[in-house]
Amino acid sequence: MDLSHRTVLVVGGTSGIGRELARRFAAAGSTVAVGGRNRGALAELAEEGFGTFEVDVTDGSSVAAARDAALDRYPGLDTVVTMSGVMLMEDLRDPAHFEAARATIDTNLLGTIRVIDAFTPHLVGRGAGTFVTVTSGIAFLPFPPMPSYAASKAAVHAYSEALRAQLAGTGVGVVELVPPAVATAGQEKVNPHALPLDAFASEVMELLSADPTPDEILVQGVLMHRWAEREGTYDDLVAQRSRALAMGLTSGEHRRPRREAPVTPLTGTAWEPYSR
16 A cells, blocks of 8 residues: 555544554655544644544434545545544443443444445545554454453454455455554553554554555554464463453442543544453
8 A cells, every 4th residue: 555645534533543543644645634523632633734524423414424524625535544433341241231332333333334334435436445444453352341342343344354345346445454452542551561552553554555455454463362263372362351351340340331441432542451
């Protein structure tokens, strides 16, 4: 992927990984716009020279309006990054967890689909372009305290594979970014193994610029998650993660649902506590 002449929209790029990738695309020479809900962050990004669009991926009308505004300003848009995501703790013994599950699926999975649906006719019509979807190492190696997050990211992985197959021959590619734990928004305080954001972003951009670009962007730190089943380490690693679940339930944390990342649908955050 030539990163120097792209026109990129990062939906969910107001913080964390999304914001850093927006800056990296711009530094490489691309024209970059960012979509999100955080008006303060959007104002800051506008001052940095980015195009900005307010969008809520849980609202189809908001996505459609943002698409129209983005294509009006950037008719040559050729790359759409679907960065939006939330991560919430759930106690599946308590039916009250359903609201967290609903919010997670609506943002992480359906939000991704809404954005892809909005921009597919444009990219197919121009005969060239790229969707960059964002999953997680947890899609391949679940973290039991966050079941709907894992399910949503596994679903985005499957959806990305199907999208790639259905768009074959149109000139539109689908690249799946699979982050491990990345040190954003104080996450390094919870997970000492979280990758530094700068190092993660540098590795991602290097992989994106490869020719051909891989279907999956797998930094070194996520390989243990992605290939756990193949390497025979899956059961042991899930058992290790399950101990975190037991500790949380014993301490009573299940009685007060926690927000492991800001619950705004456009955090641009990929936080995976205890991912190693």
